[in-house]
Amino acid sequence: MSGNTIGKLFCVTSFGESHGPAIGCVVDGCPPGMELSAEDIQRDLDRRKPGTSRYVTQRRESDTVEILSGVFEGKTTGTPIALLIRNEDQRSKDYSKIMETFRPGHADYVYWQKYGIRDYRGGGRSSARETAVRVAAAAIARKWLHARYGVVIRGFMAQLGPVEIPFKQWDAVDKNPFFAADPDLVPTLEEFMDKLRKSGDSIGAKICVVAEGVPAGWGEPVYDRLDAEIAYAMMSINAVKGVEIGAGFAAVVQKGTEHSDEVTPEGFLSNNAGGILGGISSGQDIVVNIAVKPTSSIRLGRRSIDKTGEPVVVETHGRHDPCVGIRATPIGEAMLALVLMDHALRHRAQNADVVCATPKIPAKAGLEENLASGVPGLQSFAENPEPDEA
Numbered sequence: 001m002s003g004n005t006i007g008k009l010f011c012v013t014s015f016g017e018s019h020g021p022a023i024g025c026v027v028d029g030c031p032p033g034m035e036l037s038a039e040d041i042q043r044d045l046d047r048r049k050p051g052t053s054r055y056v057t058q059r060r061e062s063d064t065v066e067i068l069s070g071v072f073e074g075k076t077t078g079t080p081i082a083l084l085i086r087n088e089d090q091r092s093k094d095y096s097k098i099m100e101t102f103r104p105g106h107a108d109y110v111y112w113q114k115y116g117i118r119d120y121r122g123g124g125r126s127s128a129r130e131t132a133v134r135v136a137a138a139a140i141a142r143k144w145l146h147a148r149y150g151v152v153i154r155g156f157m158a159q160l161g162p163v164e165i166p167f168k169q170w171d172a173v174d175k176n177p178f179f180a181a182d183p184d185l186v187p188t189l190e191e192f193m194d195k196l197r198k199s200g201d202s203i204g205a206k207i208c209v210v211a212e213g214v215p216a217g218w219g220e221p222v223y224d225r226l227d228a229e230i231a232y233a234m235m236s237i238n239a240v241k242g243v244e245i246g247a248g249f250a251a252v253v254q255k256g257t258e259h260s261d262e263v264t265p266e267g268f269l270s271n272n273a274g275g276i277l278g279g280i281s282s283g284q285d286i287v288v289n290i291a292v293k294p295t296s297s298i299r300l301g302r303r304s305i306d307k308t309g310e311p312v313v314v315e316t317h318g319r320h321d322p323c324v325g326i327r328a329t330p331i332g333e334a335m336l337a338l339v340l341m342d343h344a345l346r347h348r349a350q351n352a353d354v355v356c357a358t359p360k361i362p363a364k365a366g367l368e369e370n371l372a373s374g375v376p377g378l379q380s381f382a383e384n385p386e387p388d389e390a
Ligand SMILES: C=C(O[C@@H]1CC(C(=O)O)=C[C@@H](OP(=O)(O)O)[C@H]1O)C(=O)O
Pocket: 018, 049, 050, 057, 058, 059, 061, 090, 091, 094, 121, 122, 123, 126, 127, 128, 129, 130, 132, 297, 318, 319, 320, 321
């Protein structure tokens, strides 16, 4: 395997380059019989696609998905589902200047060292454009997880550069280009981004992704722990430099009496664990934060070298996101969905017959209050929607 496939039972293999004819993926292992249409997938793709506000890349891609296989008479057949998204707005001449040089902070240099050949147009395979196919594949996972278990996966931008964006309400998230959960902060974010764009620089961001309704028991005990695989999946997103589960690095200064989540018959009293204990889901919300680095393609001159090793100053012109984090919320949600889907199937395969006499600890209400008050321990905030089937 050469790093283009994720998952053991729900496997996604992605292909394509930013300026090639198309990008796509093959999703293998989806259970048969689930209704699936292109619209189910398009909804999620539309949340990630470029060109939707002045704060993101101006490349115009409709990101229209075509389902090429694995669906018959509107239902999944259990055979591989091939998804295709044609590239429509490549402007490769923007990249002629970096053909012979390496953008500082970009994958240009390491691709060249590793492969000895590089599709420099739009970053080729290293382009964040590839994340569209993850979102497409994950739309299938999200639909199945919701129908079968009532799992809901949502995310929001928790910080844009120095501006912290405390959680206020889910309703706000899809009503602004930042995926901010506090509508009152949107003007501040707009002002920050307008200034940044004028300066020609870029900025990082923090994204929080939450899965509600995950039953206790998904995950594995050692290397394939659920949190390990979530971290692996999140780190595979272009530009992600850090992952925290639950309290994350805040655990460093906590005492055991603060960190360990006490349990009552009514539910957990906090969620510092981020919904995962010993690598296995506890039934609480799974809470993941990711740090997204600032875009490396900026128009301000930066020192680098050319292919001969001579010093150069690289300026990157063209269409770039001044903050890749702005479009990262649907991508983080997608990666969480892919991991959960894989573990749901793996759990079924080994443990479907397990009967445990101890009642499941309920996931208590309180996510919104906990997020709003900045407490890292989060509880389920909404009643899980009724699953379609038991
Ligand atoms: C096209 C997308 O993002 C692209 C990601 C990207 C990069 O280097 O990662 C560079 C830009 O590509 P181009 O120069 O061809 O416009 C972005 O627009 C997308 O997300 O769909």
